[in-house]
Amino acid sequence: MGTPHRELDGICALRPAGPQDQVGGVAGSVVATPATTEEVSALLAACHRQRLRVVTRGHGTKIGWGRPPEALDVILETTRLTGPVEHSRGDLIATAGAGTPLARLQEVVGQAGHQLVVDDLVATAGGPGSTLGGAVATNLAGPRRLWTGALRDLVIGVRLVRADGTVAKAGGKVVKNVAGYDLAKLLTGSFGTLAVLTEVTVRLHPQPRAARWVGGHLAPDRLAPVLAGLHRSQLALHGLEVRAVPGGAVEVSALLTGTAAGVGPRATALVEEAPDLAVGTSAPPWWGVLPGATGRTLLRTTARLSGVAELVEVATRHGLEVTGSAGVGVLHAASADVDDGAGGGAGASADVTAAAVDAVRAASVRLGGSTVVLEAPAEVRARVDTWGPVPGLALMGRVKAEFDPRRVLSPGRFVGGL
Structure with missing residues (x-):
């Protein structure tokens, strides 16, 4: 055809x-x-x-x-664009095609006891999950960002094709690579607007021998002091997540990983520091899962660590469900509106959601962060600024014009x- x-x-x-x-x-x-x-x-x-x-x-x-x-x-x-995964076990790096599913990459490197420390927030049971290129394009990061940073901190090299068809490489296949401009970081999170990635090289980490989760339900007014204590902890948390729904209790969960002999005592010590919480052996069901349902308005909102509790309070007060990484100040918030296929969230519902977006954005900016609308029904998009105020826009425009x-x-x- x-x-x-x-x-x-x-x-x-x-x-x-x-x-x-x-x-x-x-x-x-x-x-x-x-x-x-x-x-x-x-x-x-x-x-x-x-x-x-x-x-x-x-x-x-x-x-x-x-x-x-x-x-x-x-x-x-x-x-x-998949091909075989090139895994350098001694150097703790892997190279794969941009179309390689994250799950497949994890499976291959996991055979050597390694992992790419990236949580696939959009993966669902039986679903395809993210590809490596899609994760890089959106700078995907979840709970373990507290441990190793976002994906942009783990990408050390890329093969790319520019808009005119020119093939180029950036970075390399070794961790210590400091020659030239770091185009790999520039492309990470650029939403495919600068080039098409065809191959990505990432830094890996060993899989921990054991893990413990320390968490529990809190009254909303206990969130700020509990988070403050966890932020001060010297027990090397590898994740610190929060979940809150309008009118309900707040849940907090911290991840500790390491050796079987060491992680248990650290979890016990963390409970002594935060007596509102208790030790568990598995993650809560909301861990590493984006809030809301398909068709909802989804925000990524940030704040300095001392402002996370207030940002959660503002979001839930305006009817939004919140999950996210309280340890790095990056949260996701979702509305209850769902796209019904006919413009979803129309009329008053879209107005309410738009007002919630504006309130969360104002709070996040005041608290040292920003708010981006990742996804929304058309009626809501028509009422809000998707990206909000962004410093350096003129420079970004020149980069786009060059690429x-x-x-x-x-x-x-x-x-x-x-």
């Missing part, structure tokens, strides 16, 4: 886009699934010549994050319409 853009025929596997092939309600016309970096290069070169707009997609678990593109012709699907002057890649999806 032919495709609407005959100039792309023969470059890689193509198919006409179907009803499901849209980004933020903007439909594409062609889905391309290149299998090699060379095919990605040829595809982007052709799109650049023809001024076709391209959005990159892995498993599509985060395809609704960010703004809808201002135009869309080609969906570049990375699911064939993608014709605005081929995901135009309009990122901050300030980049």
Whole structure:
């Protein structure tokens, strides 16, 4: 079957886009699934010549994050960019294609007792989960960010294709690599607006021998003092999570990992420091799971550590469910509205949600952070600023113009319409 853009025929596997092939309600016309970096290069070169707009997609678990593109012709699907995982056991690094599922990467490196310390927040039972490239594009990070940092701190090298088809590499396959600009960090969290990743090299960590969770339910007014004590703890927490729902108790859970002989006494010592909590052997069911349901408005909101409890209070007071990393001040908040397929959250419901977004954003800015609307029904998006105020926007615009002057890649999806 032919495709609407005959100039792309023969470059890689193509198919006409179907009803499901849209980004933020903007439909594409062609889905391309290149299998090699060379095919990605040829595809982007052709799109650049023809001024076709391209959005990159892995498993599509985060395809609704960010703004809808201002135009869309080609969906570049990375699911064939997998290949074998190159695992350097002695150096604690791994290299994999951008379309490799995170779960598959973890399975391979786990055979040597290693792990990529990234929590797949969007993974669901039986679902595809994130790809490595999709995780990098959105700088995915979950509870264990407190231990090793976000994914941007674990990416040490990438192979990429620029919007005009130029193939380039950044970083390398060793941890100590300081030559040149750190383009790998620049691309991490750029939502596919600067280049298409085809290969990623990441730093690994050993899997711990044992883990304990210390947690419990708190009255809302106990959250601030309990978190303050946990923030001061010298017991090397590897995760500190909070969950709160409007009108309910607040849950706190801390993760300790290490040797079997050492983790138990540390957990006991932590309970002595925080007597509101108790020792457990498994994570709570909400650990590492985004709040809300499909079709909800989802925010990522941040604050300095001393402001986390107040930010949680503001969000729940405005009807939002909250989960997130209280140990680093990065939370996710979700509304109860659901997209019913006809504009979801319409009318008063969208107004209420928009007011909640504004309140949370005002609080987060006052507390030293920011708020981004990751996902929302169309009626809510029309009422809110997705990204909010962003310093350095002019510089970011110049970077976009240098990498993608014709605005081929995901135009309009990122901050300030980049």
